[in-house]
Amino acid sequence: MSFERSGVRAAHALRPVRITRGFTCHAEGSVLIEFGATRVLCTASVEERVPPHQKGTGEGWVTAEYGMLPRATHTRSSREAAKGKQTGRTQEIQRLIGRSLRAVFDLKALGERTLTLDCDVLQADGGTRTAAITGAFVAAQDAVNQLLAKGLLKTNPIRDHVAAVSVGIVQGTPLLDLEYTEDSACDTDMNVVMTGAGHFVEVQGTAEGVAFTRTEMDQLLQLAEAGIQTLVQAQKDALAQPLA
Amino acid sequence: MSFERSGVRAAHALRPVRITRGFTCHAEGSVLIEFGATRVLCTASVEERVPPHQKGTGEGWVTAEYGMLPRATHTRSSREAAKGKQTGRTQEIQRLIGRSLRAVFDLKALGERTLTLDCDVLQADGGTRTAAITGAFVAAQDAVNQLLAKGLLKTNPIRDHVAAVSVGIVQGTPLLDLEYTEDSACDTDMNVVMTGAGHFVEVQGTAEGVAFTRTEMDQLLQLAEAGIQTLVQAQKDALAQPLA
């Protein structure tokens, strides 16, 4: 398969980002996020209890679960609930989402409650974990806003924005926000999670083919930094709208 | 909780039904069906292989899987993939959907391939299994149409429409198409699956509280028959549109 960036997208350009708040009605926060053809439904659920390791600490907990509908992908993948176990990939991703969100949360200020971010991929075209983190932040913010509005929280436990993007080197060219065909063809794949202030929360780079140099790494980090600034702005724009 | 049918809906009226074809892009058939606030994504996937029990018979297979996103409901329910097993309820529902679809399929005419209907509830407000059956039929038809268009099938293996609706008795009144609050309050709950020709494929009636009489049963079946006719017409209308 020979690589070619789809459409006229520039190497340093994100795909169109769309953030739809209030996508479903029951969750305290419910966001459909789209990075091009990738669509992830992120819901934030508030529960007035914490897992055992946080009991009695006065602190809350933020955690995430990730799933992919069987036919979110080109060919049907088997349903994890039917197989009776989550794959290593699923667990790795949901741990990443959880850590990323906790990085901007003051768990003390959250109080002894749990915020669960469920990120379910309706349609996949690369970058599902980065879209999930970016969308989960908005869902979390909506859930927190509801707690503040109800007086259940006095202060905002969210200290900063958090967003994520993938970068990679495909046939020698550093690219921002890989879609599926690019992801499959890339030599190096990196997921970067950053705060609104521009600091790193996670950097996960993997050489799929040949190992990458320090110079390449620097190029990728630079692309990611710019991309995440744009995503943070998209989060702010979405949250500035009244929630229907 | 005292019962009151929401809005001005008549006892024999369905909720607004919306059928959106081509909701996601990868599946051979992809339908979002809405019965009021209940929203189920039904995808149909074609695979050129059959399960062991059909191998070498020259016949195909039609099967279904059902899932509910953790926060499709009022309070978050735990993710089946994380718990490592599907509940009895889930298995019962997906077996029902599979049987219902097979009832209108000529498996010989389908050839040695498998059609898998994945029904995933994005938002639940009662009637998820009947919406799933009704939507899965449309997704199956779209997948079959694609096989016919590609010349992989010579004749249509689908012999008739199939659709489903719930009926129940709430505080003495027979009601069509129960929503969640009605379902929780009902004495008798019945799911009826019928063909376009008006014959029964499945009838599953359960007395939640007091047992029901033969007269009540007749009333419920009559409500269901009328409701299903309307749903079959909605399927036809949706399928008459060109697929974007």
Add this chain to the structure above:
Amino acid sequence: MSFERSGVRAAHALRPVRITRGFTCHAEGSVLIEFGATRVLCTASVEERVPPHQKGTGEGWVTAEYGMLPRATHTRSSREAAKGKQTGRTQEIQRLIGRSLRAVFDLKALGERTLTLDCDVLQADGGTRTAAITGAFVAAQDAVNQLLAKGLLKTNPIRDHVAAVSVGIVQGTPLLDLEYTEDSACDTDMNVVMTGAGHFVEVQGTAEGVAFTRTEMDQLLQLAEAGIQTLVQAQKDALAQPLA
């Protein structure tokens, strides 16, 4: 395989029903029920605790588990305990038995205790779930009688009898109480659960082949009503005997 009702049994006749109480010695109720060659051991166990969802409600719980010995059938089926999971069919059946028994129980009057009905098929020849419900009722009654005799219960929490039978259409003929060869050949298969008063608790009809008409359904329900009256009488006769 061409169908022929075994022996000289009439279409509307039950197979010989035998109910042996006190079949094993440890359980509070222990009944071997036989519908012809189908033999199910039903035990009722009383435990002085309730599942979490009933805790503190003052109500008891009635539940059922179902199993089939590996060689209860013509060819050996694999042991569920060895495979590590119950099939969907097993779960569906045990949920049905539990709901059927609860339909005639006043859980308030039972008090905060659990009655578990274990229905294990020693030999299968069709109708195992309906035999299980019919036998489980007798085991439950024996267990309740023991609680009453010991003064642990003041009033009888059982409000009515409950029994079940299968009906079906085989080659156009409606038949009562299908045995295995009939069950395999039938176009429509229906399990009906009714109370002693003649009201419906469950109706589960499935078109195995062609869909069935309203007229056929009425014929089947009529057969079932008569059959269940006979079964309820058999329960009464068995319970009228002194327990050895």
Add this chain to the structure above:
Amino acid sequence: MSFERSGVRAAHALRPVRITRGFTCHAEGSVLIEFGATRVLCTASVEERVPPHQKGTGEGWVTAEYGMLPRATHTRSSREAAKGKQTGRTQEIQRLIGRSLRAVFDLKALGERTLTLDCDVLQADGGTRTAAITGAFVAAQDAVNQLLAKGLLKTNPIRDHVAAVSVGIVQGTPLLDLEYTEDSACDTDMNVVMTGAGHFVEVQGTAEGVAFTRTEMDQLLQLAEAGIQTLVQAQKDALAQPLA
């Protein structure tokens, strides 16, 4: 709890042994064996295939599975199929039964087929594994006889009888064939499996309380030898009857 051998049974006496052949109708061999109040249903199933490790060796396989109905015991134990795993005890017992039967089988003479012995305890009062071995032998013989009668086997692959009994020391007294109350009270518990020729197949002795001496061991082995001779005779007597 102070120990007292029930009834007037002598220390060296077996409980009444009853062997009922043809207890169920589908299996190639089906035996209900009773050691006093202990009742185990042993079925032998013939399948014309072997497990992977025997494929292509020209040899057959003999294996066993063991189960206990939930209410075979004084208090209900949870169903292994529902818990999703067999206990260590169950696995230990079924491995013992399998090894014991294989000890008297010429697997070459059996040919590439599998004989599965399912031993399911209907009622437990101590000694279920020894009853299972003793009954499984009779079921295996009936299954082999059927293969011989059908001409599927030319020579008898069974080289000798095999039977088993428990022995133990209770409050200083060596006892044969422990029932449940004795088993719970015993200091040393030993299960012995022997051939008709009087040789040992398995000896499994465990000090539950204080360790046992060589002299005690010799006493126990002597008791077991005599008991097993009686059991082998009971097997012969049962097999001498025509099978109904």
Add this chain to the structure above:
Amino acid sequence: MSFERSGVRAAHALRPVRITRGFTCHAEGSVLIEFGATRVLCTASVEERVPPHQKGTGEGWVTAEYGMLPRATHTRSSREAAKGKQTGRTQEIQRLIGRSLRAVFDLKALGERTLTLDCDVLQADGGTRTAAITGAFVAAQDAVNQLLAKGLLKTNPIRDHVAAVSVGIVQGTPLLDLEYTEDSACDTDMNVVMTGAGHFVEVQGTAEGVAFTRTEMDQLLQLAEAGIQTLVQAQKDALAQPLA
């Protein structure tokens, strides 16, 4: 494969036994035991809680877990954690180790705490379960000594030594302490567990090929008695050294 005892080892001789205390640093007791090329790491962990069945009894608990590294054996065996279940063999062995250790423990004197013996085979060459029992005793003693030194225990809850060895008949010759090639070739295989006082804790003899006679059994027990005396002395010698 024709049998030949490796090296110049006599039929009644143990392989070289090496016991290394303090093999790892975190556990309360940590012993590497070697029976020739068989190497088992035995750690003893103290936890200040007991399993549910011991709660409130004032008694402690001693239990064991057993594992084999995937490449401890000639060919790689699959990892139990990856398969998601322990084999029957693993469960049988860990139950044996637990019972053997409990036989010399005064659980009352241990107090409400749990001692867990983890026996992990680094390299296997026959006799892993007997090496595990022999090494676990030393690890248990080290853990108890630490509790005594810290004043958490006033009296020693260990009443005697316990050690184990395998014996078997290979081509007619009774042999002590079988290594892998002998174990694979043997007709009879017996594991014997004894106390320092020379009493039996467990005797597990299995005829792999032909059944064994009473005379053969006596020869095997005699070999085992002598071997275990030597092992108990090796335990004493090891414990007499200061722990680095």
Add this chain to the structure above:
Amino acid sequence: MSFERSGVRAAHALRPVRITRGFTCHAEGSVLIEFGATRVLCTASVEERVPPHQKGTGEGWVTAEYGMLPRATHTRSSREAAKGKQTGRTQEIQRLIGRSLRAVFDLKALGERTLTLDCDVLQADGGTRTAAITGAFVAAQDAVNQLLAKGLLKTNPIRDHVAAVSVGIVQGTPLLDLEYTEDSACDTDMNVVMTGAGHFVEVQGTAEGVAFTRTEMDQLLQLAEAGIQTLVQAQKDALAQPLA
């Protein structure tokens, strides 16, 4: 807990590294690697078959499994085989080890065989995954050398060394090769995997507390580069020795 680097180790110094080849006797490669008190046994197993996704491609496969003995840690952690599942952490680590090794393997040159690296932690004090990667490389080289020596491989499929180290920021100070107490206290934790040529295979940085800046990231990468050069030299030194 206030942080203090143990002993006199400099911030940019590795702990003493020890690599013992031929640690166990059955595996094609068997290496005990020690990073200070962290000890990991890495075995390389060669199997002449490949997983399904590689069948018929002419390519081999390299994969890894990771485990931690229950008492490798300060307090006993439960055994994954007993719980019946590997944690998300375990799966993440074994996927990382597998990817890292594959990065330096020419799978074509390996031929249709599988190399499995089992990395089992005997004693943990931080950095178990980086020690595992560094040790697994040496075990893999030994296994490949054996294949070359036997003539099963014509050319060396290993293209370069691969080694790994952790770096982190503890109380503002960038440190190389974190031990457990440092790891628990650190704000940023990064695992870096590099080739002998000094290129990156994996970079996984996580902000445990506050997010890290680009400057901090550069400092960490520099520390890691130097550390990995030293580790690669240690691998070369170890491999230069004759294998006993």
